[in-house]
Amino acid sequence: MDGTIGYLEALREDLLDAGMREGRRDRRGTWRHGLHDRFSARSLVAVAAAITLLAAGSVGWFVTRGDDTGRRLALMPGEAGATGATGATGPAGTAVPATADEQGVSEQFGHVLDTDAGVTVGLPSEVSRVIRTAELGLIIPRGSFDDRFAEAVDVAETSGGFVATSTTRERSGGVTMRVPAARFNEALASLRELGEVDVQTVEGRDVTAEYVDLQARLRIAEARRAVLLALMDQARSIQQTIRVQNALDDTQLRIEELQGQENLLDDRTSLATIRLRMREEGVEPTEVETPSLPNALERAVAGFVGMIAAIVIGIGYVIPFLLIALVAWFVVVRVRRRRGAV
Amino acid sequence: MDEDGDDVELIVRSWDEPEAFGVVFERHAETLLAYFARRTFDPGAAAELVAETFAQAFASRRRFRDRGLGATGWLYGIARHQLSRFFRTGAIDARARRRLGMPEREVSPDDYERIEELIDFERVGRAIGQAFSLLSEEQREALTLRVIEGRPYREVADALRCSEEAARARVSRGLKRLGRSLDAEGLEIKPGR
Numbered sequence A: 001m002d003g004t005i006g007y008l009e010a011l012r013e014d015l016l017d018a019g020m021r022e023g024r025r026d027r028r029g030t031w032r033h034g035l036h037d038r039f040s041a042r043s044l045v046a047v048a049a050a051i052t053l054l055a056a057g058s059v060g061w062f063v064t065r066g067d068d069t070g071r072r073l074a075l076m077p078g079e080a081g082a083t084g085a086t087g088a089t090g091p092a093g094t095a096v097p098a099t100a101d102e103q104g105v106s107e108q109f110g111h112v113l114d115t116d117a118g119v120t121v122g123l124p125s126e127v128s129r130v131i132r133t134a135e136l137g138l139i140i141p142r143g144s145f146d147d148r149f150a151e152a153v154d155v156a157e158t159s160g161g162f163v164a165t166s167t168t169r170e171r172s173g174g175v176t177m178r179v180p181a182a183r184f185n186e187a188l189a190s191l192r193e194l195g196e197v198d199v200q201t202v203e204g205r206d207v208t209a210e211y212v213d214l215q216a217r218l219r220i221a222e223a224r225r226a227v228l229l230a231l232m233d234q235a236r237s238i239q240q241t242i243r244v245q246n247a248l249d250d251t252q253l254r255i256e257e258l259q260g261q262e263n264l265l266d267d268r269t270s271l272a273t274i275r276l277r278m279r280e281e282g283v284e285p286t287e288v289e290t291p292s293l294p295n296a297l298e299r300a301v302a303g304f305v306g307m308i309a310a311i312v313i314g315i316g317y318v319i320p321f322l323l324i325a326l327v328a329w330f331v332v333v334r335v336r337r338r339r340g341a342v
Numbered sequence B: 001m002d003e004d005g006d007d008v009e010l011i012v013r014s015w016d017e018p019e020a021f022g023v024v025f026e027r028h029a030e031t032l033l034a035y036f037a038r039r040t041f042d043p044g045a046a047a048e049l050v051a052e053t054f055a056q057a058f059a060s061r062r063r064f065r066d067r068g069l070g071a072t073g074w075l076y077g078i079a080r081h082q083l084s085r086f087f088r089t090g091a092i093d094a095r096a097r098r099r100l101g102m103p104e105r106e107v108s109p110d111d112y113e114r115i116e117e118l119i120d121f122e123r124v125g126r127a128i129g130q131a132f133s134l135l136s137e138e139q140r141e142a143l144t145l146r147v148i149e150g151r152p153y154r155e156v157a158d159a160l161r162c163s164e165e166a167a168r169a170r171v172s173r174g175l176k177r178l179g180r181s182l183d184a185e186g187l188e189i190k191p192g193r
Helices: A006-038 A041-065 A069-089 A100-108 A110-118 A145-158 A181-192 A208-234 A238-270 A293-341 B002-013 B019-040 B043-059 B070-089 B095-100 B109-119 B121-133 B137-148 B153-160 B164-184
Strands: A130-140 A162-168 A172-180 A196-206 A271-280
Touching (some): A041 A293, A130 A238, A172 A181, A181 A271, A208 A238, A238 A271, B002 B070, B137 B164, B153 B164
């Protein structure tokens, strides 16, 4: 270049001047300039987003650590499914639906079926029904496991119950026992004396409403059966007999189902469940659940959902501060730019 | 390639010593100016495009990474971007210059003529003449009537004793061929890419 074009000469000087100014500015704010030049805006945004997410996650984790929100949120779908299932067994006040067959029968024998309306479904004056379960974790002195285990089995038997399952390891183990509901507290108290209580949870689920509902439905079904039996006597043709017989079969099946459910509830409420775990001092508590693939998957999903919940909660905490920081940054940039322009 | 290696070194050095960038500028400024001038045929725009290209290169010199294209590839990457932006919007970016606090400079009449010289009108004229002579007799005639004399296709068709469709096809084919030969001569007259 031989300097023939003045514009380029001037441009060269302008660039070098800009370089000089930059050098002076660099001494004041190297880190900012370096940061800006070395990384693209996109990577800066990505890093900022990652930091925010991390901060939100840790804040969320700290916040939820106490009350276990994450785990509870994670477990919700499963629990909902479980309660849904039990709910389905006894929706309160369900009328027994009449099948087409039964409707045809009632048209033909309307005069007899009137007696059905006379059947009173009185609520049974039951005492409240409660399913009791207890978890008890005990720490026992070294070398005493075998004795204490035998004593625990004794407690189950002396209180009129039985051992449902038991697992024993070298110096720790567990017993699941069923004892009559009336002697539940007594059994629990004797078990507590076997060692130092580590964990104890007692749960009582009141199923009185379910029970009453079941019994009401059972009575209605039984009344229907009585009516159908009476109709059976009056049937005059084979066709009529067959239709009544079909309706009777359905009703009988329903009665048996309801009785099955009642028996189950009876068993659960009359016999309480106590899950006892014992370990000698110095033995690490072992997870009862064995790591299986579905189990692992469930835990992974629960963990993931819990993490998301923590992040969402954390973001809620972080956002106001982020907004304040943003406004502050904006103001600083504005002021600097104005000062630079002068 | 050797020179490119030097350029890379100079740019890296200019991270801390801006003066080193002056050498890079001296090496490429005039060819870059010619590059812009031959594409825009506008000395004023070409000068400004050079200024903005170098300002951007200077402002982002710390982000320069040698990706096998050397400093020339990097510089012309910025230049192409500026040029296509100019063709698309008709405006020349000034962001980098503003950020660096560089003053706006006018192109003096002397400079204007010198930049025109860079375009090398003689060469352009020669190239156009040569490209034109490469066309077929029919295409040349059709282009003269339609493009240079600006007559409607009906008259072109009458003069060439052919249908209007044929006249259109000849003009369009002739223009395409002309463009291709000029491209081969290194003259990029079509705006944009």
